Amino acid sequence: MTIEFRGVTKRYEDGALAVDELSLTVPDGSMTVFVGPSGCGKTTSLRMVNRMVEPTGGEVLLDGRNVRDADPAELRRGIGYVIQHAGLFPHRTVLGNIATVPMLSGWSRRSARRRAGELLDTVGLPAELGSRYPAQLSGGQQQRVGVARALAADPPVLLMDEPFSAVDPVVREGLQDELLDLQRRLGKTIVFVTHDIDEAVRLGDRVAVLRVGGRLAQYGTPADVLRHPVDDFVAEFVGKDRGYRGLSFLSAGDLEVDDVATAAIGSVPEDSDEWRLAIDAERRPRGWLAPGSTVDGRLAEVDLVAGGSLYRRGTSLRGALDAALSSPASLGVVVDDDGATVGVVTARHVLDVIERHPASVTATSGTANTTATSRTANPTATSRTPRA
Amino acid sequence: MIAETLAWLGDPANWSGPGGVPARVLEHVGYVALALAIALVIAVPVGLLVGHTGKGAVLLVGAGNIVRALPTLGVVTLFFLLLAESTPAAVVGLVVLAVPPIMAGTYAGVQAVDPHVVDAASGVGMRGMQRLWQVEVPIALPMVLGGVRNAVLQLVATAAVAAYVGLGGLGRYLMDGLAILDYAEVVAGALFTAALAVVLDLLLAGLQRTVVPRGVRLAELATSKGAA
Numbered sequence: 001m002t003i004e005f006r007g008v009t010k011r012y013e014d015g016a017l018a019v020d021e022l023s024l025t026v027p028d029g030s031m032t033v034f035v036g037p038s039g040c041g042k043t044t045s046l047r048m049v050n051r052m053v054e055p056t057g058g059e060v061l062l063d064g065r066n067v068r069d070a071d072p073a074e075l076r077r078g079i080g081y082v083i084q085h086a087g088l089f090p091h092r093t094v095l096g097n098i099a100t101v102p103m104l105s106g107w108s109r110r111s112a113r114r115r116a117g118e119l120l121d122t123v124g125l126p127a128e129l130g131s132r133y134p135a136q137l138s139g140g141q142q143q144r145v146g147v148a149r150a151l152a153a154d155p156p157v158l159l160m161d162e163p164f165s166a167v168d169p170v171v172r173e174g175l176q177d178e179l180l181d182l183q184r185r186l187g188k189t190i191v192f193v194t195h196d197i198d199e200a201v202r203l204g205d206r207v208a209v210l211r212v213g214g215r216l217a218q219y220g221t222p223a224d225v226l227r228h229p230v231d232d233f234v235a236e237f238v239g240k241d242r243g244y245r246g247l248s249f250l251s252a253g254d255l256e257v258d259d260v261a262t263a264a265i266g267s268v269p270e271d272s273d274e275w276r277l278a279i280d281a282e283r284r285p286r287g288w289l290a291p292g293s294t295v296d297g298r299l300a301e302v303d304l305v306a307g308g309s310l311y312r313r314g315t316s317l318r319g320a321l322d323a324a325l326s327s328p329a330s331l332g333v334v335v336d337d338d339g340a341t342v343g344v345v346t347a348r349h350v351l352d353v354i355e356r357h358p359a360s361v362t363a364t365s366g367t368a369n370t371t372a373t374s375r376t377a378n379p380t381a382t383s384r385t386p387r388a
Numbered sequence: 389m390i391a392e393t394l395a396w397l398g399d400p401a402n403w404s405g406p407g408g409v410p411a412r413v414l415e416h417v418g419y420v421a422l423a424l425a426i427a428l429v430i431a432v433p434v435g436l437l438v439g440h441t442g443k444g445a446v447l448l449v450g451a452g453n454i455v456r457a458l459p460t461l462g463v464v465t466l467f468f469l470l471l472a473e474s475t476p477a478a479v480v481g482l483v484v485l486a487v488p489p490i491m492a493g494t495y496a497g498v499q500a501v502d503p504h505v506v507d508a509a510s511g512v513g514m515r516g517m518q519r520l521w522q523v524e525v526p527i528a529l530p531m532v533l534g535g536v537r538n539a540v541l542q543l544v545a546t547a548a549v550a551a552y553v554g555l556g557g558l559g560r561y562l563m564d565g566l567a568i569l570d571y572a573e574v575v576a577g578a579l580f581t582a583a584l585a586v587v588l589d590l591l592l593a594g595l596q597r598t599v600v601p602r603g604v605r606l607a608e609l610a611t612s613k614g615a616a
Binding site for chain 1: 502504505507508509510511512513514515518522523526527601602603604606607609610
């Protein structure tokens with residue numbers, strides 16, 4: 001289902017402008033992230049899709065139909081809604097929460113509960129959590145239940161208002177990965193609101209950067225926004241290390257992988273004056289053996305210097321550069337999909353590829369500032385692979 | 389004094405007939421129950437409406453405070469003079485007393501529901517009344533019942549005014565005892581009134597345990613643990 005904002009404006013009674021002439025289209029089956037500082041109207045814009053807020057000008061269209069023509073309650077039952085603190089009903093069990101919309105839509109209790117059970121699985125929660133109450137769940141689990149509740153009636157559209165900002169960073173990253181995975185499987189049209197540009201470029205097929213006062217500053221793919229910010233506001237908002245972050249969208253292509261001296265855990269290594277990569281029986285990297293270090297007997301984990309981040313072959317250059325920079329040996333370890341060592345890359349190799357990369361030297365083209373009605377759905381597939 | 393009270397309590401004549409303790413307790417409970425029922429019918433809908441819509445909260449709190457300031461005995465006397473009927477006068481006085489705590493508890497309970505939960509309820513497509521009955525009322529129940537318990541305690545203590553306008557109840561022991569300077573009877577009446585208040589409050593506490601949803605109690609526990 002396509003979502004279209006057409007000159008949408010929200011002016012409050014005191015004259016303050018929350019959203020100013022917003023026009024953009026979220027294509028069917030894609031995810032658009034509204035991002036911006038507080039007061040930029042991103043949440044207000046989102047809430048105008050399901051009429052939790054009514055615009056004072058312009059219109060919001062779902063597949064060409066003005067949301068104003070629908071009964072608000074009926075409209076909302078057809079749109080998944082996920083909010084920051086999950087907003088679960090404390091008096092209902094997890095299954096009861098998830099079954100809310102099917103029950104409101106007149107399903108039988110039994111089929112609503114069965115559907116809720118399926119959704120627990122969809123969002124990666126064990127079935128036995130179904131009889132628990134929200135107060136008995138962790139923050140991350142509550143958010144998953146919130147997502148399951150939004151998906152229960154299989155709505156074509158999902159609205160997500162900072163759904164992951166109240167959970168800790170490690171859990172958040174897991175939830176983001178799962179959302180991307182869900183999106184690949186279910187193909188919903190999603191509007192996602194965040195103030196975190198990293199989250200925006202990680203999740204969005206498109207990113208809409210809004211500025212204070214509710215004006216759209218730029219709408220484009222994450223790569224566009226990072227590489228070609230339209231003005232100083234966007235450039236500043238996407239951050240100083242946007243050049244580095246932009247590497248997420250460059251594929252490694254012909255990145256040269258070198259061989260590396262290795263030493264197996266449990267073997268008796270000879271002395272050497274170069275860095276050697278310690279590997280286990282499955283050739284997975286365990287750490288580094290420093291030059292000139294002596295090992296008392298067989299090589300064990302205690303003899304090693306901790307390694308840097310790992311770069312999974314075939315993923316973006318950001319991971320490759322980070323692997324090289326974080327390695328004590330200045331050699332980024334390259335692994336295959338099973339985690340076995342393939343070789344190493346140096347920062348120099350990565351920079352060579354970056355400099356040869358056509359996209360990185362393209363001058364500002366006309367692609368940056370557009371309302372993108374007819375873009376292809378997902379030009380940034382490489383950014384989706386977990387970073388090594 | 390204690391010996392005299394014990395003697396009064398031990399006298400079988402005080403335990404039977406229309407003036408006996410069981411009959412007086414029943415009368416007393418009857419006034420409380422009638423006043424409570426009427427107060428619930430008035431206070432709960434108003435409290436729910438104000439809590440749900442958020443409109444009229446200032447008026448509700450202000451009116452509650454004014455009514456609270458009215459002396460019950462004065463109200464009873466006024467209505468007795470106006471109506472020249474004992475029962476309505478006593479019951480009106482008690483209703484006036486019971487409405488404010490129930491209304492305040494109901495309003496506060498609905499109003500205190502987490503705004504995220506209210507937002508989610510509307511956002512998933514509940515209509516106003518669905519949100520009220522399926523979400524706000526179950527979550528507000530502890531505070532609604534808190535208001536009711538409060539009201540019942542005050543009703544039991546104050547239902548003695550019924551005797552003041554010539555009706556029965558445990559207030560009779562106070563009135564009659566004072567009239568004939570039989571202090572043992574006064575003390576016994578006071579003891580029974582206090583005991584009745586405690587028993588009714590315990591019953592209501594039990595009711596609260598059974599009707600408040602388990603998830604709401606768990607959430608309260610989690611919050612109080614978090615605050616500690």
